[in-house]
Amino acid sequence: ISTLTDISRYGLTLVIGGGEVSLLDMTSAYGVFANSGIRNQYTGILKVEDINKKVLEEYFPNSREVLPKNTALIISNILSDEKSRVPTFGSHSILFIPGKDVAVKTGTTNNNKDAWTIGYTPSIVVGVWAGNNDNKPMKKGGSAVAGPIWNKFINEALKVLPNEKFEQPNLETDPKTVKxxxxxxxxxxxxxxxxxxxxxxxxxxxxxxxxxxxxxxxxxxxxxxxxxxxxxxxxxxxxxxxxxxxxxxxxxxxxxxxxxxxxxxxxxxxKPTEVDNIHTENPLLNISIVEPNTTSIYLPDQRIQLKLLNSGIYPLKKIDIFINNTFIGTTETPSNFSFIPEELDNLMSENELKIISYDIIYNRTETVSIFKIKQ
Known part of the structure; x- marks a missing residue:
């Protein structure tokens, strides 16, 4: 950003508009969000050729990461959330692009002197500024003045661009690594x-x-x-x-x-002086699969009732069931769970059943067994 030159004027309010920026710089900055944290310097000319198609000058981007990828993805996730915009702008406002994943932000300076709308997809960033050249106030702000211009342009642009989705961010924060x-x-x-x-x-x-x-x-x-x-x-x-x-x-x-x-x-x-000793490397949870068993050969249309034996200290809270590494279901009452082989995909003559069990204190263990189906 080339316009923030007087450091003595800026404090923490810079993050809410305490300094002047150009539309080009602002739109380029939003390109970092669109590009998952990667910054490319803007340019007006990509290539210069002579009459014989000989390349005289060509722009080559000098890409660099200026923002952690997940941070950029979180920002895009927030700015593209239509439901979060509804309380302020209403449902299906001028910022909503039907059928498209578009992130967008508006802005308005004091007394409605400047109206901004900047929005993007992974392939394009569009910025609009609206205002009077004598700096007189307008009657309305960002979304009402700049929004319709932005909406009309990006709708036209998206007709020839791919329908892209933003990559989903990792929203889990490790409390042991982030202060x-x-x-x-x-x-x-x-x-x-x-x-x-x-x-x-x-x-x-x-x-x-x-x-x-x-x-x-x-x-x-x-x-x-x-x-x-x-x-x-x-x-x-x-x-x-x-x-x-x-x-x-x-x-x-x-x-x-x-x-x-x-x-x-x-x-x-x-702060306690002793360490948790009920959750250990070898949890006090021992689950055996009784049914289906390893010796029987079950018919494809036969209903197979799941039966487990818990020889651990604590009762089971829930189990997750996988057959041939495909998730089948979760249940808190294993004795009520059953399945019919022919209703499942990719079953073979010999199949792997995996049970991930959790007891009431969240000890976790995996149990694997083989069962056979008549072909």
């Missing part, structure tokens, strides 16, 4: 994990279903915990060196002094 303050915990940034069943520290084999995070209460501005030059890294050694710090920290501390007694306080004294 609490970046996952929405305002209480603090230091933590430990316990197993809810045993009450002890979560260990290597503690399942995520029984893992509970405890965040130590130590309320500060996010700038206390996040180094702006290394967001995912350790906290800054001297947060007070950030000229913005006190502007955010002081009101937060004033609020906490008045309201802290309304919230539960978590301290390091609550």
């Amino acid at each position: 609490p303050i970046l996952r929405g915990y305002w209480q603090g940034n230091e933590n430990f994990f316990i197993d809810k069943i045993s009450g002890k520290l979560a260990g290597e084999f503690t399942p995520k279903e029984t893992t509970q995070e405890k965040v130590i209460t130590n309320v500060h501005s996010i700038l206390y915990w996040v180094n702006r030059n290394d967001v995912l890294g350790p906290p800054p050694s001297n947060p007070y060196g950030n000229p913005q710090f006190n502007l955010w920290e002081t009101p937060i501390q004033n609020w906490w002094a008045q309201n802290g007694n309304r919230y539960k306080i978590t301290t390091w004294a609550e």
Whole structure:
């Protein structure tokens, strides 16, 4: 972006429009989202040839990753979600392109002086700015003024472009690798994990279903915990060196002094000293497949009743059933589950049955057996 040259003017408000940018730069920046985090410098000319088709000049992109791929995919996932736009823009608004996966964002400056709409697919980015050349206010904002222009153009462009879908992002965040303050915990940034069943520290084999995070209460501005030059890294050694710090920290501390007694306080004294010992490398869950058995030969139209033997300590919570590596179903009552071989695809004379079992404390085990079908 070529227009952000006066660093002294910009603070945290830059993220909500505190600096001037050109339509070309803004549209090019959105191209990073469309391209899964990869930046290509924009150019107006791809190739220059002479009368004999000899190439005189040619543009070759110098691609580089400027944003983690999954971050770009998450942004595209948000901006292409029609349901999330409905409360603000209404159903099937000017931002909606029927049958197409299109991400779009609008923007309006103070007093409706500038109206923006920028939207994209994986193949094209279209940006529209609308405003008066004397900077007088308009009667309406982004979607109402720039939106119809954007909609008409991208609809025409998509007629000759492939109907593409955005790759789905990974929406699971590992709480053990991403600091609490970046996952929405305002209480603090230091933590430990316990197993809810045993009450002890979560260990290597503690399942995520029984893992509970405890965040130590130590309320500060996010700038206390996040180094702006290394967001995912350790906290800054001297947060007070950030000229913005006190502007955010002081009101937060004033609020906490008045309201802290309304919230539960978590301290390091609550951290257990022992590690979860009921979820282990060899879980206390032992499942045997009784039916179908390995010696019988079943008829294709015969209903086969599943029968399991649980010799573990805890009752079963559920099982997942696979036949020849194809998922068949999930049930909390194995004795009620049955199947007819000829109704299943890809059954052979000899077939593999795999049962993934979970007990009530989320111990997990896999059991595999072979059963035969008469051909």
